[in-house]
Amino acid sequence: MSRVVITGYDCISPLGNTAARSWANLLASKQCLTAVEDLPDYETRYKPYTKHLPPVLKVGKCPTPPVVDGLFSAQDKRRMSPMMMSTISTALHALRRADLVGDAESPFTLTGVNPERVATSIGTGLPAMNDIFDVSVDMATRNKRPSPMLIPKILTNMVAGAVSIKFNARGPSQTTSTACATGNNAIIEGFNCVKSGMADVAIVGATEESLHPLTIAGFHRLKSLSSDSKSRPFDNNRNGFVISEGTGVIILESLEHATRRLGASTGHASILGELVGIGMSSDAYHITSPMENGDGAKRSMEMALRTAEVDASEVGYVNAHATSTPIGDMAELSGINDVFSTKRSSPLYVSSSKGAMGHLLGASGLVESIFTLLSLKEGTIPHTLNLHDVIDMDPHSPVHLVKNEPVSDSTVKYAMTNSFGFGGVNTSLLFKKWEA
Incomplete structure (x- = not known):
């Protein structure tokens, strides 16, 4: 079975429109949330429905993705939803980092790899809510017929389809949708493709275009959102999460293929880290609430350690799911305590990125996996804001629990990241610092 390494990544988050900017702003304690009144479409999109929304509402709105000349044709722009285009743009930058796309004459063509051996695994927690809502209202109030592109825009698998078409990736194409565990599950699907030998390279990603009054009103009715729009993971005053949007893409590759390809390359790509363990479990308990004792989270983390054949004492950092909900944070912390309460020679650092950027729902696991990789690569543990x-x-x-400021520790060799979703889905990924 192949070892699986990471050779590229990028993301768009409320913290920045690249992984580098997002990471820098996370470490700098930048609070990136936007008051709903300051959104450009507030008057038409949100104001008519304010009675259904929290009285104090801030959201994690992403900046505009970097523009890439020639990436999208006029036909693409008519046929694709914004989440498709942001994922393609992010995938391009991740592929460029991995030195897997062509030169100036063929800037969007895979190079250095057999396209039939490139898998695509991209998920989303929610479909394109803006398109569904607008078309439904137009049909109900004006009897307006839908666009012939409606179904291709809202099918969740079309994001993965659009990426594979754009880059001519002809290997397995998969879509996963497991609520807020989607990003991790997409990575797990790609990992299994590479690990089993079904692909040499996997483009894995997750995206969420969740900022819509219908989505926000739905979470508000569930009493999931923070009443004052402040994300406070692991704080006694936490009262719910702040809803955000985002996109992340990671390039997974078999170690053998990456070593051979990069050894023959004249570019600047390199191996950035290794994914060594995956864990999954189900609470089988409740549609929205986790088990209070954290048993499901515990079993997921234990599986990640077991598949990696790594002892719990070797893990130095856990990037927690911790959304700032009263039950969820406590349950995860309980699970972490159970798994890592072994004899240790160093502390177990734990933090949550959601204090700074809110909850990206299905895209959270992907973006937080990038932050986990960067923490190992740079020897810096990010802190939890608020x-x-x-x-x-x-x-x-x-x-x-890391608070106030990041911690520098270059001795951390293994780091885990958790993502959990409604329906009792638990996922854990174990990354290893790359050592050539």
Whole structure:
């Protein structure tokens, strides 16, 4: 079975329109949330429905993706939803980082790899809500017929389809939708393709275009959103999550293929990290709430360690799912304590990126996996923003909740990231610092 390494990545998040900018702003404690009144489409999109929305509402709105000349034709722009285009744009930058796309004459063509051996695994938690809502309203109030492009725009698998078509990736094409665990599950699907020998390279990603009054009103009715639009993971005053949008893409590759390809390359690509373990479990408990004892999270993390054949004491950092909900944060922390309460020579750093950027729903796991890779690569553990009144913990717990500022620690060799979703879905990924 092949070892699976990472050779490229990029993302668009509320923190920035590239992975580098997002990471820099995360470490700099930048608060990126936007008041709904300041959104450019507030008057037409949100104001008519304010009675259904939280009285104090901020959201994680992404900046405009970097423009790439010639990437989208006029036909593409008519046929594609914004989430398709942002994913293609992000995938291009990840492929460029991996030195897997062509030169100036063929800038969007895969190079250095057999396209029939390139898999595509991209997911989304929610379909294109803006398109569904607008067409439904027009049909109901004006008897207007839908565009022939409606179904291709809202089918969740069309994001993966659009990416594979744009880059001529002819290997397995898969779509996963597991609510807020989608990003991690997309990575797991691509990992299995490469690990099993079905592909040499996998373009794995997740995207979420969730900022719409219908989506926000739905989460508000569930009492999932923060009443004051403040994301406070692991804080005693946490009261719900802040809804955000985003897109992330990672390039997975078999170690043998990457070593051979990069050894013959004249570019600047390199191996950036290794994915060594994957874990999945189901709570089988409740449609929206996790098990309070964190048993599902525990079993997912244990599986990731087991598949990697790594002892819990070797893991130095956990990038927690921690959305800032009262039950969810406590349940995850309980699971982490159970898994990592072993004899350790160093603390277990734990933090959540959602304090800074809110909850990207289905895209969270993908963007947070990029941050986890960067933490290993740069020897820097990001902190949790808005963490002041720390959650009560067992004084013997190995967990060190990182707050106020990042921690520099180049000795961390393994880092785990968790993502959990409605329906009781639990996922964990274990990354290893690359050592040539």
